[in-house]
Every structure is written in C-alpha cells, then in structure tokens.
Amino acid sequence: MSLSPLLCGLKENASLGILGGGQLARMWAHAAQAMGFRTVVLDPDPQAPAASICHDFIQGAYDDPLALDQLIARSDVVSTEFENVPASSLSYLARHRPVFPDANAVSIAQDRLKEKTFFAQACKSMGIGPAPYVYIEKESDITAISADYFPAILKTSTLGYDGKGQIKIEHPSQLLAAWESLKKGPCVLEKQLDLLKECSVIVARNALGQCVHLPLQTNLHVKGILAKTEVYPESVSEPWAQQAIQAACLIAEQLHYVGVLCVEFFLIQNAQGEPQWVVNEMAPRPHNSGHYSIDACDLSQFELQVRTMAHLPLYAPRLHSAAVMLNVLGDIWPSSPQQGELACPPWHKVCALPGVHLHLYDKKQARIGRKMGHITITAADIEQARQSAKKVQSILGLPLV
Ligand code: ADP
Ligand code: MG
Numbered sequence: 001m002s003l004s005p006l007l008c009g010l011k012e013n014a015s016l017g018i019l020g021g022g023q024l025a026r027m028w029a030h031a032a033q034a035m036g037f038r039t040v041v042l043d044p045d046p047q048a049p050a051a052s053i054c055h056d057f058i059q060g061a062y063d064d065p066l067a068l069d070q071l072i073a074r075s076d077v078v079s080t081e082f083e084n085v086p087a088s089s090l091s092y093l094a095r096h097r098p099v100f101p102d103a104n105a106v107s108i109a110q111d112r113l114k115e116k117t118f119f120a121q122a123c124k125s126m127g128i129g130p131a132p133y134v135y136i137e138k139e140s141d142i143t144a145i146s147a148d149y150f151p152a153i154l155k156t157s158t159l160g161y162d163g164k165g166q167i168k169i170e171h172p173s174q175l176l177a178a179w180e181s182l183k184k185g186p187c188v189l190e191k192q193l194d195l196l197k198e199c200s201v202i203v204a205r206n207a208l209g210q211c212v213h214l215p216l217q218t219n220l221h222v223k224g225i226l227a228k229t230e231v232y233p234e235s236v237s238e239p240w241a242q243q244a245i246q247a248a249c250l251i252a253e254q255l256h257y258v259g260v261l262c263v264e265f266f267l268i269q270n271a272q273g274e275p276q277w278v279v280n281e282m283a284p285r286p287h288n289s290g291h292y293s294i295d296a297c298d299l300s301q302f303e304l305q306v307r308t309m310a311h312l313p314l315y316a317p318r319l320h321s322a323a324v325m326l327n328v329l330g331d332i333w334p335s336s337p338q339q340g341e342l343a344c345p346p347w348h349k350v351c352a353l354p355g356v357h358l359h360l361y362d363k364k365q366a367r368i369g370r371k372m373g374h375i376t377i378t379a380a381d382i383e384q385a386r387q388s389a390k391k392v393q394s395i396l397g398l399p400l401v
Contacts, residue, residue, distance in 0.1 A: 017075025163224010
C-alpha cells in the first residue's frame with residue numbers, strides 16, 4: 001500500500017493546533033512537546049491552563065474568523081479539546097487544514113438526541129443501546145409520556161456536562177415544572193437505571209482505520225462530577241469488558257473517527273438477571289477518566305491523540321500498574337487562609353506517599369466544583385492503590401468514595 005506523505009507521519013517540528021486551552025489541552029501539549037511537535041492553542045481566556053505552556057497562544061472566540069485564520073496559518077493539523085466548539089468552525093478549519101475528529105462526529109456528540117439515535121443503530125448488532133428515553137421539544141410531548149419512564153432524569157439535549165443541565169424527576173407530575181426550569185429547550189427524558197457500575201472505554205483510531213484502546217475504566221461520580229476512576233485487570237469480568245471495548249470500537253469505526261474517543265457505559269442487570277451494557281454518551285476527545293494513563297500505561301491518551309493527529313503508528317497501550325485516579329476540585333482549597341496556614345492543600349503530605357502522581361492545571365482561582373487537578377495513585381495491585389488513595393482522600397478532605 002502506498003501512503004500519502006501525510007499518512008507517513010507529520011514532519012518533525014510540525015505544528016499541532018487545538019481549539020480550547022483547558023487542562024486537556026495542557027496535558028495534550030505536554031505529550032506533543034515531548035515528541036518534538038510545536039503546539040498552538042486557541043482559547044478566549046489568556047489565563048487558560050494551556051496558555052502558559054503551549055508554543056503559540058491565540059486569544060479569541062471559537063467562532064471568530066480572524067482567530068480561526070490565525071490557527072490555520074500557524075497549524076499543520078487541528079483538533080479540539082471539547083465538544084461544544086461550533087461545528088461550523090470545525091468545517092471552516094477543515095477547508096484549510098486536516099481536522100481530527102471531523103465536524104460530523106463532533107456534531108453528533110454535541111447533541112444527546114443525535115447521539116442516542118446514532119448509538120441505537122451503531123451497536124444494534126451487539127444488543128447494546130441507550131437507556132430508554134423520549135425527546136421533548138414542546139409541551140404536548142410531556143403529556144404523552146408513559147409512566148414507565150419514571151423515575152427519570154431530564155437532560156438538556158445540548159451543552160450539558162458534569163451533571164449540569166440535568167434534573168432528577170421522581171414523578172410525572174414534576175416534569176413540566178422541571179422542563180420550564182430548563183427554559184423549555186430541547187431535552188431528553190431518560191429512565192433512571194439501577195447501575196451496577198459505570199465504566200468508560202477510550203479508543204484511538206487513526207486515518208488508516210487502526211483502532212487501539214485503553215483498558216476499561218470504572219468510574220464513580222459525586223454530584224454529577226467524576227470523583228474517582230479505578231483501572232485494574234478483571235475490574236469487570238473479561239467477556240463483559242471485551243463487549244464494551246468492542247462496542248466502543250464499533251462506534252469509532254461507524255463514525256469513520258480519527259482521534260481519541262471516550263464512550264461511557266452503564267452496566268445494569270437485565271430482565272433475565274444477566275449483566276447488560278447500556279451506552280450513555282461519548283466525548284470526541286481525551287477524557288477525565290483516562291488521565292490515569294499518563295502514569296499507569298506505557299502509552300497515554302494524550303500521546304494517542306498526538307499520534308492520531310500526526311499519523312504516527314498506534315500500538316495497544318499496556319497497563320503496567322493498577323491505578324486509582326482522584327479528581328481534585330476547588331472545594332478543598334482553604335477559602336481564606338489564616339496566618340501560618342498554607343494557601344493551598346497539603347501537597348507535601350500526599351506527595352510523601354509511594355505511587356502518588358500529582359497533576360495541577362495552573363488554574364488561577366479555586367472554585368467549588370472546579371477541576372483544579374487530579375492525583376493518580378499507581379501500585380502493584382488495586383488493593384494497595386486503594387489503600388493509598390484512602391490516605392490521600394483523608395489528608396486532602398476529598399469525598400471518601
Ligand atoms: P454529563 O454530560 O453531565 O456527564 P451524563 O449523561 O453522563 O451527563 O450523566 C451524568 C451522571 O448521571 C452519569 O455519569 C450517571 O452517574 C448519572 N446518570 C445519567 N443518566 C443516568 C440514567 N439514565 N440512569 C442512572 N444514572 C444516570
Ligand atoms: Mg457523562
């Protein structure tokens with residue numbers, strides 16, 4: 001097979017562009033720079049976490065034509081660190097530079113209705129689909145909903161993340177007021193399922209169709225925000241883990257996806273008492289549940305993103321240590337430190353524990369619920385990692401989950 005020069009890998013020192021300068025772009029830039037690439041970041045906020053470490057920073061809105069033109073001029077290839085970038089901006093960029101993932105994949109991930117419709121078709125052959133749901137776009141849709149969907153979760157169809165734009169609904173009589181409080185916008189109402197586990201699978205697919213994956217992650221959320229991820233062999237018995245991995249690869253393949261993709265799953269018990277995967281949502285980018293891969297795998301999700309962007313070969317990442325990843329939110333920063341008290345959490349105490357890897361995102365202000373950093377604890381087995389994680393949680397005052 002003859003490969004175009006692009007598919008033989010970008011030249012050394014090529015410039016990789018990214019829309020968004022948050023923590024994902026920051027960790028992506030670390031990986032890109034380690035491999036000798038230049039990085040260009042576009043973000044409206046000059047204090048964004050990636051701004052201080054990328055080679056080249058463009059301050060501008062994601063739909064500002066001048067900023068997009070600068071990104072085109074300074075990048076050889078472009079990607080995005082978040083799904084809510086206007087699809088029209090990706091299409092515009094794609095007329096001038098290769099953009100991975102493409103606007104089509106991102107536009108599906110932006111909209112829960114499109115996403116669920118796509119999942120229902122994409123994983124049908126495996127008997128995997130989304131949670132039972134109905135679409136609500138007008139008041140009369142509400143009166144027509146069967147009582148079988150309750151208790152339920154009402155979710156805005158677009159722009160929701162970290163549990164934002166979601167309301168739990170115990171009884172049909174609460175639905176109208178809840179929908180009104182979400183400004184009567186397009187929503188999906190999803191049956192609330194009893195979850196045995198929440199898991200995610202991160203895959204990376206290149207332009208040649210080669211698809212590799214990280215090991216299955218088990219996730220725990222607190223107030224809608226990821227609090228803890230655990231990764232270890234047999235966290236879910238192998239045939240079930242393989243099913244989720246296969247479904248994630250199928251989704252990437254059917255999207256003709258190029259880049260890193262995270263697919264979130266729920267494990268439930270079906271009517272026959274068997275475990276059953278339900279596909280929840282996808283993120284067209286590296287994901288919070290994959291941060292552990294920097295410290296616990298021989299190939300991280302960020303290096304995978306660089307490799308897919310630069311058309312470098314992929315190999316299956318190997319988990320070399322069991323891992324627990326704890327998110328560090330702004331909640332644990334002292335609000336007004338007294339004299340003699342540290343203005344930041346006691347990092348010196350957690351860094352003294354073996355296997356602890358501290359990652360901070362250089363955010364200038366700590367706020368409740370704001371992701372400020374994460375800590376990955378690696379160990380020879382998951383029990384040891386959990387023991388150290390418990391110590392970290394109690395030292396820092398993180399939720400004891
Ligand atoms: P977000 O975009 O905020 O991540 P999700 O759809 O992933 O939205 O929902 C956030 C969390 O809410 C999930 O990780 C899960 O813990 C819970 N959740 C969402 N949908 C359901 C459901 N249908 N049944 C049970 N729990 C759910
Ligand atoms: Mg989610």
